[in-house]
Amino acid sequence: MGGNRTYEQDRFFEASLDQDRWQKGDSPDDWDACWYTGMPDPEFFRHVGPERKINHIPGNNALTVKSRLYQSLLTLHDRVSLQDNGQNGQVDRLQFFPRVYSMPGDYHAFQQEALDEPSKRWILKPKNAARGKGIQLVKDPANVPMDSSWMVQEYIENPHTMHGRKYVLRLYVAVTSVAPLRVYLYRQGFAKLASAPYDEENADNPYSYLTNPDVNALNLDADVPVEFVDLDRYRVWLREQGHDDEALFARVEDMVALTGLSAVESMRERSRVVGADTRGCYELLGIDCLVDDKLKPWVLECNLSPSLEVCAGAESGGDIEEGVKGSLVADLVSLVGLNGKPETVPGASVEQQLILETENEQARAGNFKRLLPSENSAAYLPFYTLPRLEDWVVAKALAGNGLTQPILQRRRAEDMISEDRVYVYDTRLGHLSVLNETASLIWLMATDGIPPDDIADALTQSARQNAATEPDTWSIRRDVWNSLADWVNKGFLVQANADVSATDFSPAGNIPLPQVSEPYSCVLECGGFHVELFTDSPAVVSRIGSLLFPLESKSRPGSRSRLEVVRDTPGYTLILDGKVVQSRLALSRVAPAVMVCLTGHAADEGDIIIDAGVVTRPDEPASAVLVANSDPELGDGPALALACRLDANFGRALRISAEPAAALFALGLPAQVPPARIDDPMISGHFSVHSPKDGHEVALQPASLGIAGKGCQVTTVLIPARSPLQHGGGLQTVSVNEALRHLIPGCCGPDGHPLDTAGFSRLAEWLETADRYLVNPDNLDAIAAQLSDADRPEIEQAFGQ
Structure with missing residues (x-):
């Protein structure tokens, strides 16, 4: 037992083992059964087999990494869309996963989607985290992180609620084999409830929209922060509400089966790469499923090493939770045969042995319900890229030999024949492959519409004519099915459920750039x-x-x-x-x-740029007031408020020309205020929120039309004070040095460089000519009145009164 383990993660497994058969190993290398929390290193898989088992399957990240899960399902969806061509409704069964945009590759596609659907909400998730860590609703799509560890998932807006609270179903799924693929759903599980009533408008309350127990355990205001309802009670409650629980769980089972099927090729290929005998691998997964208000299930994520700790208190389902998890692990140990020996029948063929293993596993399944292979094999075979021979043999046995073999046709490949060899050209990547003699025969027969076993029969007949001994029929069949499956995986061929010969379908990779x-x-x-x-x-x-x-x-x-x-x-x-x-x-x-x-x-040689608010009168546009914005908690808020009070125009930044007359020109940059101030009725307008740097936000509002580039005369400089002024009715004269202290941080010369000595002197000389006031930004009505006071001629002149 190893990995990121706790006693809670281990205790049910240890208790389920037959104590007469098992004892703890003496070292990390000395084991016949390994129970590992998290994903072990590849070397763990190199010596597994029927009598040495580990509770993981290489390549499981095609399900357990959130972005990979979406990609697996999207690939399946797109391939089935091509095969089905709208004829059999198969693709409709795959409409159970929300859209995902994986960073950084899908960043621009997500921004386009957010632009096209501004009312849609999204949820930000770490790709490979658990227990609700880092999950949050996206407030501003433009501000999502671009780091490769993040993804954005479509937010399901209409969740079904239980007692007014959002919930997610935790489903326990066992994958006991990938050749053939065997997938089971445990009959028990939980509805995990959020700890606060669901409120779609309250995006800042994680206890309302997140159901993770680790998150809700922190809700000190909830009477029951963590509540689990087992599936038996959940289904009774559904029936009491007048819902058809059988119909819902039929859809859940189909969703789980197709989710497992979407990753089988990834698990098979990764197992091959690391050298794992998959007969020694199995996986317990925790699938989180949201049910919407139309009783439609959605798969949200698939968890590796699902928590076996008891999270709920005794009064909110803890005892039932412990019973379910204990039984779950005990049934899993039985299902994978850890307390018994592999059963074989002397003299049985490989085909017979596969069917026997499937039947025996089903007999010890306990509360696990087998989903794949299905009793209705024909319902799932089209969803494989191509069934492997092991899948086909078991499916055929369960269907009573009534299945039709899959037919293949070209997808993204052209071929030509030269000197008894077939050359296959990948029309997507531009690669040319040459096939050996046997592979050439398989290719030609498959593209002529001959099914796999019929191809194998033809090759077997040919081998009999040229061999002194009986050929290995199983090996020939397996090579044919595997070769065809490899070509389907590469996109050369596709199962032909409809006439799609004229279609060239691009692979499901990153979402294309809009x-x-x-x-x-x-x-x-x-x-x-x-x-x-x-x-x-x-x-x-x-x-x-x-x-x-x-x-x-x-x-x-x-x-x-x-x-x-x-x-x-x-x-x-x-x-x-x-x-x-x-x-x-x-x-x-x-x-x-x-x-x-x-x-x-913006500055030519000798010019000075001052980043401050510029307020001009519409009736006297040449007269202006400069309002400092160096206080980050105020920004241009005081300048905007003053412009509203005086019915004046606003623009940000001023250019003092190097010309002898020292002409002044407004730049017309947008106003910049803290987001917290945009609801201030004194500065009403149309703001958009941006981020000058990570972790910092600012709201921008366009400057008034016509102000950019206009020459103006500034005779008054206002500096908003952080603290209320005690004298002067909210207006207090300040020195040039004090004014410089507030303006210099926003000043620059050519190429954005700080002012040189000459520029600093020119700025100080210019300030000598202006009236300079410290003002109370919370008393702008009084300031506006004083600025219009007939007894203040210098103010009248400044504002063109």
């Missing part, structure tokens, strides 16, 4: 900087288009720079005149990065 009909471009003017901005991302245009509109140049000068916002992996890259400015930008960081680039290039 395309736009034509790139977006606009010419911007920011101070002395003229630049043409290009992007092919609709999501970027949606996020920053309105912010850039006030900066659009009407003059369109011939000489200008080129700024590109390019979709990259991960995120976006900002390129100015062929040089990378910033890379790996999340969508939420693009607008701030563009604004930093514009500001940094």
Whole structure:
């Protein structure tokens, strides 16, 4: 027993073993049965077999890593869509998993989806974590992390509730073999309830929308933080509510069977790579299933080494939980035959032995219900890429020999024959393969519509004519089925359930990058900087288009720079005149990065850029007030509030020209305020939330139209105070040095560099000419009144009164 183990994880397994047959090994290498919590290293699998078993299967991450689970199901869905071609409704059975976008490859596809469906909600999950760690609702799609450890999953908006609370069904699934594939569902399990009533509007309350026991155990306000309802009681409750529990669980069983089937090829291939005899491998999985308000089940995730700890208290189902988990492990030990010996029949063929193993396992299944192989084999064979011979033999026995062999046809391959060899060309990857003589015969017969066993019969007859001894019929059959399955896995062939010969289906890899009909471009003017901005991302245009509109140049000068916002992996890259400015930008960081680039290039030689709010009067646009924004808790909020009070225009940033007359020009950058202030009625407007840097958010609002590039005269500088002012009615004169202390952090010269000595002196000289006031930002009504006071001629002049 090893791995990330606890006593709780081990105790049921240890108690289930026959004490007369088993004892603890003397070393980590000395074992005949290994119970490992988590996933062991590959060397654990190299010596397993029918009499040396381990509780994991190589390649199980095709199910247990959240993003891989989605990819497995999506691949199955897309292949069956191709095979079915809408004829048999098979693909409808696969509509049970929410969409997933895996970072960083699907970042842009997700941003496009979020743009196309702005009302849809999403949930952010770590790809390979458990117990609810890191799970959260996405508040702003533009701000999802791009790191490869994250994925975004579609949020099911309409969950069924139990006593007003959201719940998820924990289903226990055993995979006891991959050749043939054998999948069982345990008849017992749990409904895991959230600890707070479900409220779709309360996205900030994890106890309302998350059902993980580790999360809800922290809800100190709940009478019962962790509550488990076993499936027997759950089904009784469903019937009491007038629901058909049999119909629901028939869909659940189909969902579980198809989920297991979606990963079987990954498990087979990984087992081959690590050298595992899969007869010594089995897996217990914990599948979390959401039921929506239409009683439709959805698979959310599949957990490796599901928790066997008792999470609920005795008063909220803990005793029942312990009983279910104890019985679960005992039945699992019996199912995989740990307390017995492999049963063989002397003289039985391989085929007969496979059928016997399947029957014997079923006889000791206890409360496990076998889903695959199914008694209704024909319902599941089309969902295999191609059944392996072991799958076919058992399915045929269960169906009473009434099955029709699968027929194959070309999918993404062309072939040609030269010198008795077949050359197969991969039309997707452009690869050319040459087949040996036997493989060439198998290929030609399969693409002529001859089923696998008939091909094997033909090869067997040919072998009999050229061999002195009877050929190994089983080996020939197995080679044929395996060869065909390998070609199906590579996409060369596909099961032919419908006429799809003219269809070329692309593989389910990363979701394709969304395309736009034509790139977006606009010419911007920011101070002395003229630049043409290009992007092919609709999501970027949606996020920053309105912010850039006030900066659009009407003059369109011939000489200008080129700024590109390019979709990259991960995120976006900002390129100015062929040089990378910033890379790996999340969508939420693009607008701030563009604004930093514009500001940094707005100054010509000798110019000064001041990042502060500029408030101008519509009736006297040449007169303006400069409002410092260096306090991060206030930002441009006071300047916006003042503009609202005075019915004035607003723009951010000012350029002091190097010309002798020291002309001043508003840049017209968007206002920037903390998100917490956007609900302030004094600064109402249309804000969008962005992230200048990771972990920090800012709300931006476009500048007033017409203010960018306008010359103005600033005779008043206002500095919002953090603490209320005691004198002066909310207005207090300050020195040049005090004003500099607040303005210098937002000042720069050419190329965004800090002011040099000459620039610093020019800024100080300019401030000498202006009236400078410390103001109370919470008393703007009084300030606006004082700014209009007839007894204050210097203020009247500043505001054009």
